[in-house]
Amino acid sequence: MTTDSNPRASGTVRATELHDLIAAFAAIGSTGDGGVCRLAATALDQAARDRFRREIDGRGLLARVDPIGNMFGVAMLAPESTDVVIAGSHLDTQPTGGRFDGIYGVLAGLLAVQALRHRAIAEPGRARRNLAVANWTNEEGARFQPSLTGSSVFAGILALEDAYALQDGDGISLGDALAAIDYRESSPLDLQPVRYVELHVEQGDRLERAGADIAAVSGAWAARKISVVFEGEASHTGPMPMASRRDAMRAAARAIEALYDEVERENAGAHASAARISVYPNSPNVVAARVRVWFEIRHEDEAVVLVISSRFLERVKRESALLGVGVSFAADELRGTALLDSAGVDVVRGVVHDLGLKALTLQTIAGHDALAIQKRIPASLIFVPSRGGLSHNPREFTDPQALDKGYAVLVETLWRMATAES
Amino acid sequence: MTTDSNPRASGTVRATELHDLIAAFAAIGSTGDGGVCRLAATALDQAARDRFRREIDGRGLLARVDPIGNMFGVAMLAPESTDVVIAGSHLDTQPTGGRFDGIYGVLAGLLAVQALRHRAIAEPGRARRNLAVANWTNEEGARFQPSLTGSSVFAGILALEDAYALQDGDGISLGDALAAIDYRESSPLDLQPVRYVELHVEQGDRLERAGADIAAVSGAWAARKISVVFEGEASHTGPMPMASRRDAMRAAARAIEALYDEVERENAGAHASAARISVYPNSPNVVAARVRVWFEIRHEDEAVVLVISSRFLERVKRESALLGVGVSFAADELRGTALLDSAGVDVVRGVVHDLGLKALTLQTIAGHDALAIQKRIPASLIFVPSRGGLSHNPREFTDPQALDKGYAVLVETLWRMATAES
Numbered sequence: 001m002t003t004d005s006n007p008r009a010s011g012t013v014r015a016t017e018l019h020d021l022i023a024a025f026a027a028i029g030s031t032g033d034g035g036v037c038r039l040a041a042t043a044l045d046q047a048a049r050d051r052f053r054r055e056i057d058g059r060g061l062l063a064r065v066d067p068i069g070n071m072f073g074v075a076m077l078a079p080e081s082t083d084v085v086i087a088g089s090h091l092d093t094q095p096t097g098g099r100f101d102g103i104y105g106v107l108a109g110l111l112a113v114q115a116l117r118h119r120a121i122a123e124p125g126r127a128r129r130n131l132a133v134a135n136w137t138n139e140e141g142a143r144f145q146p147s148l149t150g151s152s153v154f155a156g157i158l159a160l161e162d163a164y165a166l167q168d169g170d171g172i173s174l175g176d177a178l179a180a181i182d183y184r185e186s187s188p189l190d191l192q193p194v195r196y197v198e199l200h201v202e203q204g205d206r207l208e209r210a211g212a213d214i215a216a217v218s219g220a221w222a223a224r225k226i227s228v229v230f231e232g233e234a235s236h237t238g239p240m241p242m243a244s245r246r247d248a249m250r251a252a253a254r255a256i257e258a259l260y261d262e263v264e265r266e267n268a269g270a271h272a273s274a275a276r277i278s279v280y281p282n283s284p285n286v287v288a289a290r291v292r293v294w295f296e297i298r299h300e301d302e303a304v305v306l307v308i309s310s311r312f313l314e315r316v317k318r319e320s321a322l323l324g325v326g327v328s329f330a331a332d333e334l335r336g337t338a339l340l341d342s343a344g345v346d347v348v349r350g351v352v353h354d355l356g357l358k359a360l361t362l363q364t365i366a367g368h369d370a371l372a373i374q375k376r377i378p379a380s381l382i383f384v385p386s387r388g389g390l391s392h393n394p395r396e397f398t399d400p401q402a403l404d405k406g407y408a409v410l411v412e413t414l415w416r417m418a419t420a421e422s
Numbered sequence: 423m424t425t426d427s428n429p430r431a432s433g434t435v436r437a438t439e440l441h442d443l444i445a446a447f448a449a450i451g452s453t454g455d456g457g458v459c460r461l462a463a464t465a466l467d468q469a470a471r472d473r474f475r476r477e478i479d480g481r482g483l484l485a486r487v488d489p490i491g492n493m494f495g496v497a498m499l500a501p502e503s504t505d506v507v508i509a510g511s512h513l514d515t516q517p518t519g520g521r522f523d524g525i526y527g528v529l530a531g532l533l534a535v536q537a538l539r540h541r542a543i544a545e546p547g548r549a550r551r552n553l554a555v556a557n558w559t560n561e562e563g564a565r566f567q568p569s570l571t572g573s574s575v576f577a578g579i580l581a582l583e584d585a586y587a588l589q590d591g592d593g594i595s596l597g598d599a600l601a602a603i604d605y606r607e608s609s610p611l612d613l614q615p616v617r618y619v620e621l622h623v624e625q626g627d628r629l630e631r632a633g634a635d636i637a638a639v640s641g642a643w644a645a646r647k648i649s650v651v652f653e654g655e656a657s658h659t660g661p662m663p664m665a666s667r668r669d670a671m672r673a674a675a676r677a678i679e680a681l682y683d684e685v686e687r688e689n690a691g692a693h694a695s696a697a698r699i700s701v702y703p704n705s706p707n708v709v710a711a712r713v714r715v716w717f718e719i720r721h722e723d724e725a726v727v728l729v730i731s732s733r734f735l736e737r738v739k740r741e742s743a744l745l746g747v748g749v750s751f752a753a754d755e756l757r758g759t760a761l762l763d764s765a766g767v768d769v770v771r772g773v774v775h776d777l778g779l780k781a782l783t784l785q786t787i788a789g790h791d792a793l794a795i796q797k798r799i800p801a802s803l804i805f806v807p808s809r810g811g812l813s814h815n816p817r818e819f820t821d822p823q824a825l826d827k828g829y830a831v832l833v834e835t836l837w838r839m840a841t842a843e844s
Contacts, residue, residue, distance in 0.1 A: 142703075280518075282699065283564045284647070296706070
């Protein structure tokens with residue numbers, strides 16, 4: 001594997017290039033209000049991927065796509081080595097996505113790999129490992145659940161065939177969707193991944209409140225994601241006697257209230273939500289026969305998640321039974337707390353210190369590809385501040401200077417990882 | 423306008439014909455569990471309509487279709503008169519429809535008009551008015567809201583153009599949908615409607631509890647139907663601080679609980695429901711930005727509806743504001759109590775008495791085409807018992823003997839109305 005060496009491809013990165021690229025990608029699936037809707041494996045995802053592939057090619061990197069549609073742009077800094085350090089994130093968004101979530105890490109990674117390729121040429125013999133930028137398929141889990149699909153296949157914790165079989169709300173499989181957008185290929189990476197680094201917006205407000213520039217993420221909160229099905233009985237909303245109704249919507253509403261109530265009662269700072277619902281038949285004149293609600297509970301301490309979720313589920317069963325509504329679980333996934341590679345945290349903190357910036361070490365509350373990839377190789381996660389903690393929202397915002405600081409930290413972190421003796 | 427007189431068309435109605443016809447129509451859109459899903463102006467509705475038109479033709483009645491797709495089958499019992507008494511109901515169903523709701527009234531009307539055409543020939547000079555069976559478009563309001571569309575246009579209380587402009591959840595207009603199934607025609611009825619009679623299953627349990635055969639319906643409960651929009655803000659369900667969230671789903675769930683709570687607190691026997699919901703973006707990882715819930719409150723006393731709904735709405739505004747969620751109203755329709763023609767009630771009660779059956783006089787809780795048509799001409803509504811009050815459900819059931827009793831009452835009621843001196 002070799003890289004071509006046309007002069008344009010090896011040029012240095014312009015100061016505004018990151019901002020220009022973020023703006024260019026924000027136009028692909030723009031919702032007209034500053035936000036982006038670019039669900040995984042749709043035509044808009046394809047457009048963003050095609051543009052990303054052109055950027056990879058145009059910057060002299062080697063394009064690769066694996067069978068689950070993960071994309072790579074490789075720079076052979078150390079052709080004598082088969083090791084590669086990967087920087088990346090995701091191009092897909094939520095339906096109400098902002099312009100930084102995911103895209104920032106991919107584009108910063110692209111420019112960092114390009115810049116370090118140039119630096120390696122300028123400082124021959126320094127690099128001991130190769131570099132690559134990555135775009136992981138269906139990180140968001142908005143169209144196909146569960147999330148982190150591409151990185152989980154890469155990490156070996158999700159079988160390729162199981163990932164292909166995931167279905168969206170219309171019954172379309174991820175495998176078919178990837179084939180339809182022409183990203184179900186296999187051009188092997190042919191290198192040995194040894195480290196992963198992901199740069200991302202925080203999506204919370206802890207950096208902002210602390211007045212810090214960068215977070216070195218040491219691990220992740222625990223999360224329990226439970227999809228509850230309420231089984232009532234369809235009947236006319238008018239004449240059917242109230243006492244005879246088995247109203248699945250009423251049971252679901254009571255359960256949503258119960259979730260927040262149990263979280264507040266525990267008073268331990270847990271986060272929780274009920275954000276998705278499906279109702280059958282969802283007609284104004286038919287008492288709901290079946291309702292499904294997607295609940296989640298998160299806390300840094302797994303025991304707290306278990307205490308709250310157990311109390312919540314007991315209460316839901318009891319209160320639903322009083323309404324004549326049955327309860328079952330369509331999904332119940334416990335993601336325990338996770339640790340990211342501690343040596344990586346030290347590298348990031350060292351870089352932040354050397355650049356004269358202020359670092360915070362914290363745990364991520366949201367899921368990220370780095371958490372899946374840590375199951376295979378040491379992974380690092382770096383946050384920059386999100387204004388007001390707002391994300392998955394068109395008004396998601398990070399200051400341009402803050403984006404630049406994160407980019408500088410990523411470049412130096414990757415360089416130290418590519419040049420370290422061990 | 424004349425009817426042809428082929429012998430088959432003038433034959434008497436067989437004893438099992440009503441049950442056979444109900445079974446035949448239940449196969450059109452069968453959900454495989456005893457139920458029927460045949461939404462208005464779909465291909466399945468077209469199939470049922472085409473079958474109904476063949477029945478009209480085959481039984482020697484004259485087929486007519488008006489511009490909103492209402493179908494008529496006319497028997498000219500008294501060709502010297504331009505008056506027509508109409509019997510009918512609707513062929514459309516809810517997504518979880520049973521096999522009797524609506525269809526029973528249409529098919530019983532069809533056979534009754536056929537039978538009375540034969541009787542008028544056997545008893546020349548008796549009939550003073552003509553008869554017709556009718557199928558009214560989009561009674562259910564499952565696909566297009568509001569309900570009672572065809573009968574409201576017929577009654578002159580909904581403009582044809584406004585009815586055409588109604589849109590389903592996919593943005594398809596009723597006008598286009600009717601054109602697509604070829605039921606947007608105009609073959610005028612050319613007669614003067616003077617009375618309407620609708621036979622229907624009760625969909626409640628009052629007849630069953632009273633051990634009565636037939637209800638003569640004297641009027642309708644009041645109903646307020648309010649579609650509330652909760653405006654929150656999209657954000658990440660993980661890291662976004664709980665105190666910063668503006669969670670439209672949480673506000674909606676609290677409102678649904680509040681509705682039932684206010685109904686129970688008033689303790690006046692009101693009926694209420696929240697049966698339809700739409701959530702944006704409805705992704706498991708995005709705090710809901712916008713939720714719409716369809717609420718309704720019904721009571722025989724309009725004042726009770728207003729008391730409960732006012733308290734409910736005040737509470738929803740107050741409690742939503744505490745969550746940072748705005749509230750607006752996408753629809754707010756008050757249907758006052760209504761009276762059906764009292765002379766018609768007397769005719770029905772007289773028929774029930776003469777047939778040796780047990781009658782109850784009650785008010786309908788559900789909406790029916792008869793309520794819209796009463797705005798134009800005197801209308802009568804006749805109920806037969808529904809087992810357990812269950813309706814809008816595949817297990818909706820009325821005993822075959824009870825169906826026959828209702829049919830006998832309809833035939834005799836129509837004959838008296840067609841032959842009465844005034």
